[in-house]
Amino acid sequence: MNSIRFHDTQFTVIPHHGQPWLTAPQIAQALGYASDDAVSRIYRRNADEFTPCMTLTVKLTVKGFGNGSSEKEVRIFSLRGAHLIAMFSRTALAKEFRRWVLDVLDRETAAHPQPVTVLTDDELHSLAWLWRAADYMMGAARRIYPLLDVAEHREAGTYYSIIHEYPMTLAAAQRILADKTRHIQPATHNDRDWNRLIPHLHRQPVPKSW
Structure with a gap:
């Protein structure tokens, strides 16, 4: 899975441990926020609700001015993390986005079942x-x-x-x-x-x- 679409937002999927993760700016766009930083602000207000399996920051190569490019630290979210962000969101698209994320998660789970680890x-x-x-x-x-x-x-x-x-x-x-x-x-x-x-x-x- 290289990309997925929600309405006009074409997500560039970030693979992490074999699972698709989404960037905070693109989640913000999908939810209808004008600011790319909106999702990061939601996360900072509710950081104690998220586990390390839901979000982290990575360095991504982004296009700069002209033909240049640079590395930028970007927060990314697993599908469960994106769903939790949408639970805190109050935009008109939040409810639909939550359903969409769960549908994507269901398809991923069916396609890549996770091995069950049992601890003694x-x-x-x-x-x-x-x-x-x-x-x-x-x-x-x-x-x-x-x-x-x-x-x-x-x-x-x-x-x-x-x-x-x-x-x-x-x-x-x-x-x-x-x-x-x-x-x-x-x-x-x-x-x-x-x-x-x-x-x-x-x-x-x-x-x-x-």
């Missing part, structure tokens, strides 16, 4: 502890950053980046792990260590730290 409880346990360790370190970074900032420490910028750039990825991992571990009952599971993980994954009150 032990594998989920390891991934959950990896997330928990990262979440714990994020809390430590938030506490340490103000001290480094006041001291004008050379690592202050690094910690600032950590606490502002990584929370979205951690939140996405938490949502995925919380969903994939819903079948686990800590009270009856062979590995009682889940008692220390499940409350954190589901943000429940924890009787003891860690």
Whole structure:
């Protein structure tokens, strides 16, 4: 699939991991926005709703003045990401665009069925502890950053980046792990260590730290 059309918008498909992704400016055009930046603004207002599987930025070669060309960083969206953008949109074309994206997604799914990956409880346990360790370190970074900032420490910028750039990825991992571990009952599971993980994954009150 090299291109797809929605009314007057001819999408140039960006292949990513074997799936079609769409650029933010072309989604904005399809939804009827006058500004190419409209979709990027919608994303920035609702960034916590998107997972890393829905959107990312890539460098694309674009035509410049004359015969020249240059690289430009462009935000792209998977079909699910484009559908979520349209859920936040209030243009006259948004509803029709949502139906169209789902139709394209259905055709892609039928043509390229994704292999089902099944994780064992032990594998989920390891991934959950990896997330928990990262979440714990994020809390430590938030506490340490103000001290480094006041001291004008050379690592202050690094910690600032950590606490502002990584929370979205951690939140996405938490949502995925919380969903994939819903079948686990800590009270009856062979590995009682889940008692220390499940409350954190589901943000429940924890009787003891860690």
